[in-house]
Each structure stands twice: as C-alpha cells, then as structure tokens.
Amino acid sequence: xxxxxxxxxxxxxxxxxxxxxAVLVAYIVGTEYLVRLLPDAFRPRVRPWIWVGxxxxxxxxxxxxxxxxxxxxxxxxGAGDFVGLQNYQRQLGDFPTGGAWxxxxxxxxxxxxxTLVALGFGLLLAVLFDRVRYETFVKSLIFMPMAISAVALxxxxxxxxxxxxxGVPQTGTVNAILGIFHQDPRIxxxxxxxxxxxxxxxxxxxxxxFAMVILSAALKGIPxxxxxxxxxxxxxxxxxxxxxxxxLMMPTVVVxxxxxxxxxxxxxxxxxxxxxxxxxxxVLANRMYKLLFFSGNxxxxxxxxxxLLAAVVPVLIFNLRQFRAVEARR
Amino acid sequence: xxISSFKVVTIVAxxxxxxLAACGGNSSSGNTTNGKIGGTVHFxxxxxxxxxxxxxxxxKPFEDQTGVTVEYEASRDxxxxxxxxxxxxxxxxxxxxxxxxxxxxxxxQGKVIALNNVLDMxxxxxxxxxxxxxxxxxxxxxxxxxxxxxLKGLVFYNPKVFQQKGYTVPKTWDEMITLQxxxxxxxxxxxxxxxxxxxxxxxxxSDWVKEIVLSQSGPSVYDSxxxxxxxxxxxxxxxxxxxxxxxxxxxDSNVYGGKNFMVSTNxxxxxxxxxxxxxxCFMHNQGSFITDFFVKAKPSLVAGQDFNFFPLPDVxxxxxxxxxxxxxxMSMFKDTPQARALMxxxxxxxxxxxxxxxxxxxxxxxxxxVNDYPDALQKNIAQTILSAKIAKYDAGDLMPPDMxxxxxxxxxxxxxxxxxxxxxxSGLDKVQATAYTT
Numbered sequence: 143x144x145x146x147x148x149x150x151x152x153x154x155x156x157x158x159x160x161x162x163x164a165v166l167v168a169y170i171v172g173t174e175y176l177v178r179l180l181p182d183a184f185r186p187r188v189r190p191w192i193w194v195g196x197x198x199x200x201x202x203x204x205x206x207x208x209x210x211x212x213x214x215x216x217x218x219x220g221a222g223d224f225v226g227l228q229n230y231q232r233q234l235g236d237f238p239t240g241g242a243w244x245x246x247x248x249x250x251x252x253x254x255x256x257t258l259v260a261l262g263f264g265l266l267l268a269v270l271f272d273r274v275r276y277e278t279f280v281k282s283l284i285f286m287p288m289a290i291s292a293v294a295l296x297x298x299x300x301x302x303x304x305x306x307x308x309g310v311p312q313t314g315t316v317n318a319i320l321g322i323f324h325q326d327p328r329i330x331x332x333x334x335x336x337x338x339x340x341x342x343x344x345x346x347x348x349x350x351x352f353a354m355v356i357l358s359a360a361l362k363g364i365p366x367x368x369x370x371x372x373x374x375x376x377x378x379x380x381x382x383x384x385x386x387x388x389x390l391m392m393p394t395v396v397v398x399x400x401x402x403x404x405x406x407x408x409x410x411x412x413x414x415x416x417x418x419x420x421x422x423x424x425v426l427a428n429r430m431y432k433l434l435f436f437s438g439n440x441x442x443x444x445x446x447x448x449x450l451l452a453a454v455v456p457v458l459i460f461n462l463r464q465f466r467a468v469e470a471r472r
Numbered sequence: 473x474x475i476s477s478f479k480v481v482t483i484v485a486x487x488x489x490x491x492l493a494a495c496g497g498n499s500s501s502g503n504t505t506n507g508k509i510g511g512t513v514h515f516x517x518x519x520x521x522x523x524x525x526x527x528x529x530x531x532k533p534f535e536d537q538t539g540v541t542v543e544y545e546a547s548r549d550x551x552x553x554x555x556x557x558x559x560x561x562x563x564x565x566x567x568x569x570x571x572x573x574x575x576x577x578x579x580x581q582g583k584v585i586a587l588n589n590v591l592d593m594x595x596x597x598x599x600x601x602x603x604x605x606x607x608x609x610x611x612x613x614x615x616x617x618x619x620x621x622x623l624k625g626l627v628f629y630n631p632k633v634f635q636q637k638g639y640t641v642p643k644t645w646d647e648m649i650t651l652q653x654x655x656x657x658x659x660x661x662x663x664x665x666x667x668x669x670x671x672x673x674x675x676x677x678s679d680w681v682k683e684i685v686l687s688q689s690g691p692s693v694y695d696s697x698x699x700x701x702x703x704x705x706x707x708x709x710x711x712x713x714x715x716x717x718x719x720x721x722x723x724d725s726n727v728y729g730g731k732n733f734m735v736s737t738n739x740x741x742x743x744x745x746x747x748x749x750x751x752x753c754f755m756h757n758q759g760s761f762i763t764d765f766f767v768k769a770k771p772s773l774v775a776g777q778d779f780n781f782f783p784l785p786d787v788x789x790x791x792x793x794x795x796x797x798x799x800x801x802m803s804m805f806k807d808t809p810q811a812r813a814l815m816x817x818x819x820x821x822x823x824x825x826x827x828x829x830x831x832x833x834x835x836x837x838x839x840x841x842v843n844d845y846p847d848a849l850q851k852n853i854a855q856t857i858l859s860a861k862i863a864k865y866d867a868g869d870l871m872p873p874d875m876x877x878x879x880x881x882x883x884x885x886x887x888x889x890x891x892x893x894x895x896x897x898s899g900l901d902k903v904q905a906t907a908y909t910t
Binding site: 304305306307328329331332414415417418419420421432435436437438439 | 549551552555556574577668670671672673674728729730732733735736737872873874877881884
C-alpha cells in the first residue's frame with residue numbers, strides 16, 4: 143500500500159476508531175435514559191435485555207441465521223430448487239469409498255488419534271515437568287509450536303517429510319533419520335497407508351503444548367497438603383497420581399479433551415497445505431471448501447457443513463455442561 | 473431528565489458519518505484533467521514475486537499516460553476469490569485468467585462484460601491470430617483477451633549432455649521412443665516428472681495426456697472429449713493414456729525415482745535433475761514457463777546453452793502443428809472508463825513488449841518484434857506459438873471443475889499403478905456423467 147492510498151483511507155480509520163466507541167456509549171446512555179422513564183418495578187427486568195441485546199443480535203445475525211440458511215441451502219440444487227435430501231444422498235451414498243466417506247473416516251482418525259495423543263502427551267509432560275527445576279524453560283519450548291500458524295506448520299512438516307529416491311542424500315529430516323538406520327526412504331504424505339497418520343502427527347506436534355499448559359495449570363491448583371497427606375499415608379508416586387492427582391484433574395482433562403475433539407472435527411488448514419485432500423487424506427472441512435469454491439456446488443457444500451455441525455453439536459453441549467460442572471465445584 | 477438536543481444531533485451526525493464512510497469508500501470518478509482519465513482501477517491477477525514486478529513495469533507507462541492508478545492484488549486462488557467477489561457483487565474491474573469453465577459460467581450469468589464494444593475489434597483482428605480470438609470467445613462474443621501466451625508440451629533437455637552422449641533431438645514420436653530406449657540402454661533414466669502441486673496435484677501429468685490426445689486423435693476428438701461427449705473409456709482416450717504409459721515405462725521405470733518421486737516432487741523442482749552431474753534424467757516435458765524455475769534453482773544456467781527444447785513430437789503426423797497453449801487473459805467485470813483504458817492498453821504491442829523484453833513471456837500481439845525476446849530460446853518459443861496451426865486451450869481447464877479435479881486425481885492413481893487404467897477410466901466416466909449437468 144502506498145502512502146497516498148493510506149492517507150486517503152485515513153478519515154475512515156479515524157471514524158472507525160472514534161465512531162465505534164462513540165456509538166456504543168451513545169447506545170448505553172440513550173437506552174439507560176429510556177429505561178429510567180419506566181416505572182421502578184420494570185427496570186430490573188428490562189435492563190438485562192438491553193445490555194445483552196447487541197450481543198444477541200450479532201449471534202442471531204452472524205451465527206443462527208447463517209446456520210438456518212445453510213440448512214436450507216443443503217436441501218437445494220445449484221439453481222435454488224428444492225431437491226429434498228439429494229445432496230445428503232450424494233455425500234453419504236456409496237459407502238465406504240464414495241461421497242464424503244473417506245473424509246468422514248479420516249475425521250474419525252483425527253478425532254481419536256489427535257485427541258488422545260495430544261491429551262496423553264500433554265498430561266505426561268505436565269506431570270513430569272512439574273518435578274524438574276527447568277520446568278518453565280521446557281514448557282515454553284513445547285508450547286512454542288502453538289505460536290506457529292497452521293499453514294506454516296504444514297509447510298514445515300512437508301519439508302520434514304520430503305522424499306528423495308534411495309541412494310541420494312535425503313533432504314527430509316524424517317527420511318534422513320530412516321537412512322541412519324539403513325532403511326529405505328518412503329513417501330509419507332502421498333502413501334494412503336501412512337499419510338493420514340503423518341499429517342495427524344504434524345498437527346499433534348502443534349497442539350500438544352496447548353494441552354500441556356492447561357493441564358499443568360490444573361496440576362498446580364492441587365493443594366500440596368493433599369499430596370503430603372497421601373505420602374504420609376505411605377502412597378507411592380504412581381498411586382498418588384492415579385488416586386489423587388488424576389481424579390482432581392479430571393474436569394480439566396475432559397474440557398481439554400472435548401476442545402481437542404472440536405479442533406479435530408474442524409481440521410482443515412494442515413490438510414489443505416500438506417496434500418490438498420489428495421491421496422485419501424481429505425477431511426470434511428476441506429471437502430466443504432472444495433465443493434464450494436472449486437466445484438461451485440453450494441448444496442453439496444452446505445450438506446457437508448450440516449454433517450459437520452451434527453457431529454460437533456453433541457460435543458459442544460457436553461463441553462458446556464462440563465464447564466458448568468467445573469464452575470459449580472468452585 | 474430530558475436528553476439534550478445536542479446529544480441527539482451528535483448521535484445522528486455520527487451515525488450518518490459512519491454510513492457515509494461505509495458507502496463512500498471509493499470515489500473514483502471519471503474526471504478528466506489535462507486529458508488524463510485519472511481515478512483508480514482494481515486488477516486481480518495471479519502474478520506475484522518477480523512476475524508481479526514485471527507486470528508493474530508493464531503498467532507504469534499506462535499510469536503515467538492516463539493518470540489512472542492500478543490497484544493490483546495477487547492471488548493464486550483466483551477462481552475461489554473471483555467466485556466470492558462476483559457473487560457478492562463486488563468484483564474487481566479487471567481480472568486475469570479465471571479458468572475458462574468459470575468464465576463461461578460468468579458469461580452465461582451476465583456477470584462479465586463482452587469486449588466487442590470495448591476494444592477496437594478491427595485493430596485486434598489485424599494484430600491477433602484468429603485462433604487466439606476464438607479461444608477468448610464464448611457464444612460469438614469476446615469475453616477474455618490474451619496479452620501473453622505460453623506453450624505447453626515443450627520437452628526441455630540439456631544440449632551439452634546430449635552432445636556428450638551422442639543423443640540427437642527427436643523429430644517424430646517414434647524417434648523419441650527410440651531415444652528413450654537408448655538412454656535406458658546406457659543405464660540411465662530418460663525422464664524427470666514431478667506431479668506435486670498442492671490441491672492441484674496431478675496436473676503436470678494431465679498435460680501429457682491432453683497433448684497426446686490432441687496430436688494422436690486430432691482436434692475434433694479433443695473438443696468432444698473436454699465437452700464431455702467422448703467417454704474416457706473410449707478407444708481414443710484410452711489409447712492416449714497407454715501411449716503415455718509407454719513413455720513412463722512399465723512400473724514407471726523410465727522416470728527418475730519412479731512413482732514415489734513423481735507424486736512427492738513439486739512440478740517446479742522436477743526438471744532440475746537434468747543439470748546435476750551426472751544428470752539424473754535427460755528430458756523434461758513442461759510449459760514454457762518452466763525456464764524461470766531452472767534459472768532460479770541454478771542461476772548459472774544459460775538459456776539455449778544449458779537448456780533448450782523441442783516441441784513434443786506429434787504422435788500422428790496428420791496433426792502436425794497442433795499445440796496446447798495457455799495464456800494470461802484479461803476479463804472485465806465492471807465497466808468503467810479506467811477499466812476500458814486498461815483493457816485497450818494491455819492488448820497493444822507496446823504494453824506486451826515490455827514484459828517480452830524482461831523475459832519469461834510470449835506476446836500474442838503479432839506487432840511485437842521477435843528480436844525483442846531476450847534469448848534465442850524464447851524467440852524460438854514465440855515463433856512456435858505464432859506459427860501454431862491448431863491452437864487448443866488446456867482441456868483440463870475447459871472441463872467443469874469436478875471433471876478437472878477427477879482428471880488430476882486419476883493421473884496420480886495411474887502413475888501409482890498403470891494396470892488399474894480400466895477402473896480409473898470407468899471412474900472418470902462416472903464423474904463425466906454428472907459433472908456437466910450442473
């Protein structure tokens with residue numbers, strides 16, 4: 143952007159910076175003035191709605207309404223005619239390799255592997271690092287991949303999995319390591335028998351730090367006298383972990399786990415960058431993107447979106463309940 | 473308590489200011505000062521990096537002459553972005569190279585502007601070969617105009633190595649097969665092929681197949697094939713795949729690194745093995761743009777000396793001079809004086825020549841002097857393009873998106889196991905049956 147353009151846009155920037163807060167303040171002052179005109183008894187009943195009103199309008203306009211429209215689109219053809227469940231039938235027909243089935247299968251892989259591995263490693267690292275002096279340092283090291291965007295992560299791991307034919311120096315780290323053990327290099331992200339796992343491994347590398355940090359915080363919240371008491375009673379460290387630490391951390395483990403499940407269901411960027419969904423690595427979000435933007439198939443894309451929504455909603459409800467349970471315990 | 477009238481005025485004024493700000497974002501009017509048009513035109517292109525620099529160099533004289541500012545925006549995800557912006561009613565005034573299938577869709581929806589009244593058609597007809605105008609026409613109206621073109625199906629080789637080994641440039645398909653057998657007999661691999669290209673992986677192989685269809689079965693089969701009227705399992709199309717299979721060799725033994733290397737190597741890196749010592753391979757089939765990648769990987773390479781090309785020989789001599797071409801096209805999505813001026817400018821020899829001199833592009837306007845090409849190789853490419861008897865657009869780009877994607881995926885499956893050809897082709901037939909209906 144050259145300076146001329148910047149200067150010509152400057153008034154708009156100023157209006158946005160000054161104007162948005164001004165409108166908000168005007169809203170609050172204005173509605174408060176109106177509320178005060180009401181009889182005393184009504185005020186407490188009306189006021190909350192006025193305060194949450196803007197948020198409700200945004201949630202309705204940008205979340206609920208689009209969701210309803212997506213549901214409607216999923217029942218329509220490209221020309222906008224009602225076609226019933228035809229779009230769903232195209233996505234869910236031809237089990238097990240047709241339609242969206244490969245993507246659904248891969249999302250299940252993601253769901254299980256990504257969640258369990260990230261959670262397992264996160265818990266293990268949190269508990270182990272809790273006992274060493276250089277904890278802060280290693281924890282920041284493990285957390286660092288979180289700061290990398292998913293696209294950069296995909297590119298980095300593409301290089302890690304780089305392939306050169308046998309006998310030539312390997313430029314990919316993973317194949318170079320195989321070479322040390324006198325194994326032939328292999329293609330990691332193009333071979334359907336391993337590529338899903340290779341991609342999930344890359345994504346897990348990026349998210350484990352997140353799980354670790356939150357679990358570690360929960361661990362620090364366990365009172366030291368509880369552990370002390372267990373030790374006095376003669377419990378070994380493993381028993382303490384199983385019987386004292388883990389049950390106390392359980393609510394946090396569940397919340398982190400369900401969050402990871404949602405991340406796994408909406409996996410997109412790493413797959414898009416590393417394979418573009420080729421070689422049987424497609425996931426639902428990428429399939430939706432391809433149907434919408436490459437194929438111009440709005441009905442099909444909407445159907446995939448609804449399938450994804452149907453998969454996420456139960457997890458979401460469970461997650462919210464869990465949050466509430468954790469809050470209640472405090 | 474009463475709200476003061478001052479507050480009301482302030483709130484109304486602020487609200488109005490915001491509305492105005494939101495609407496008045498671009499106030500590019502067609503004011504004429506000192507004969508200059510002024511204002512702004514938005515251009516959505518695919519060039520980035522050094523290509524973008526070249527395009528900006530092309531635009532510079534236009535901006536100086538007309539006073540119009542060209543707001544250039546680059547994206548490789550052109551189809552997705554154009555679809556979104558056109559659907560939202562906010563397209564750029566001018567965009568380059570959406571895929572032909574998408575452009576046809578826009579043309580049918582009336583979302584792109586016919587250029588017949590924008591450009592001086594008489595001048596265009598005299599300066600452009602008819603085949604290039606035909607390529608940009610849909611239902612008899614011109615919707616996209618080429619500025620630069622590139623040629624597909626060029627086999628690059630290293631002349632020094634060829635001389636050293638005593639290999640000669642093949643003129644016919646059979647000579648090429650003989651040459652590849654000779655290279656194999658010497659204990660080396662003839663070809664380098666790389667198919668990886670992100671979401672578009674497989675397209676470099678689709679170039680092979682469509683070149684072969686065009687020069688083996690001719691333009692009418694080629695057209696009915698991309699139009700979805702000739703089945704993939706038909707004898708002509710199947711024959712093209714098996715002919716490519718002969719080039720690949722059984723188990724892809726004619727290609728450096730075999731199937732694993734092909735599917736995992738980016739198209740831009742694949743050819744570099746020709747310049748290693750000893751060379752990993754001897755021939756690389758790609759569009760004319762690939763020379764840019766050679767030189768970037770090894771800046772010491774000199775065009776014409778370290779790499780040269782021969783056109784992929786015609787399988788059937790009946791169709792000699794048939795070429796698959798690609799190019800940089802411009803289409804207009806909003807009719808403004810600035811956009812009209814830019815469209816006119818880009819079709820001139822003067823504009824196209826700027827990029828020609830900078831290297832890497834071939835002008836379509838035949839008034840551009842062939843001596844302006846920076847080296848013999850590019851001059852040679854230009855002459856091949858200008859003399860093409862049968863110019864056909866990339867068949868994959870002409871197919872509906874679902875068909876194109878299935879075609880690319882099929883290429884990846886085929887190189888991994890050539891014996892599965894029949895089931896791959898019947899799978900493509902299945903896609904063909906539905907892809908064209910929407």
